[in-house]
Amino acid sequence: MSASIDKYSVILPTYNERSNLPVIIWLLAKTFKENDLSWEVIIVDDASPDGTQEIAKQLAKVYGPEHILLKPRAGKLGLGTAYVHGLQFVTGNFVIIMDADFSHHPKFIPQFIKLQQTKNYDIVTGTRYAGNGGVYGWDLRRKVISRGANFLASTLLRPGVSDLTGSFRLYKKHVLEQLISATISKGYVFQMEMMVRARHLGFTIGEVPITFVDRVYGESKMGANEIVQYAKGVWQLLSLGRESLKRSGNTKEGSLDLQFEFYHRKIFKTGEFPSQAKQATYGRPQTHKPPHNGQKPRVIFTS
């Protein structure tokens, strides 16, 4: 990759990542240097009790304060708002968001950048659910939650992105600013809301298949509360998805109106599980994968 005036700012939210931080920073620095890119990492730590901030301060000394910036918060305020906080300190024109626990490998960053440059995409998102992408190390429960969350939001809201809940993404800074100011979610649901709003606002999104490997050190911070917040988030975004779909003219087959009424009646009143409930009425859904060419995906119900 050739030298340019572009600068890439990574927002790295951390909570108890003391063991992971030195290695992820080392990998990031190596990737940026090898590709001759201008960079900085903004670590947003929420008062981790394990001393993550002490490590971050040492890393700032090693790599230089122009590359490693610690922007802490007073307590654990959630993943979504960590990005909002970090964004204030960004000096680059591109922002990369990713996890600090090696689930997101920096080796994919040059691919994100290359794809962004080919079509001047507003956003490039890593996807575990297209091409060679995948998830390693999760148990069945976690896989089902992730697939279910993606299925629910992609069926109801149809943003045309194959991985709505992933959080390894590259944004043009002004696009991220605009999206963040429109986004209301605070926790993990934030990622999905960002994609739905991006489509609604007409931003272009490219996808790079990534392998997501579960963390080696420490524990996931995703709990039952995040799942409830996610379902609420989908519900709140229904009107947006409906509007985008009408604008795209893709309202004939498996109409969102129909689904909206159906989900409203069956799921939110009776608590029936979405895919079973839908299949019972409409038959097996055949999801046409988003073709990654900007076209909207379609869902047809067969009986």
Ligand SMILES: Nc1nc2c(ncn2[C@@H]2O[C@H](COP(=O)(O)OP(=O)(O)O[C@H]3O[C@H](CO)[C@@H](O)[C@H](O)[C@@H]3O)[C@@H](O)[C@H]2O)c(=O)[nH]1
């Ligand atoms: N500052 C801050 N950081 C946080 C918080 N909660 C989590 N983090 C940091 O955010 C990153 C992801 O947290 P994990 O706890 O490792 O998430 P996960 O269960 O592996 O979930 C991953 O997959 C989800 C979807 O499948 C994603 O939605 C999620 O963003 C993440 O990539 C890690 O770097 C973690 O330290 C918080 O409240 N505050």
Ligand SMILES: [Mg+2]
């Ligand atoms: Mg993780």
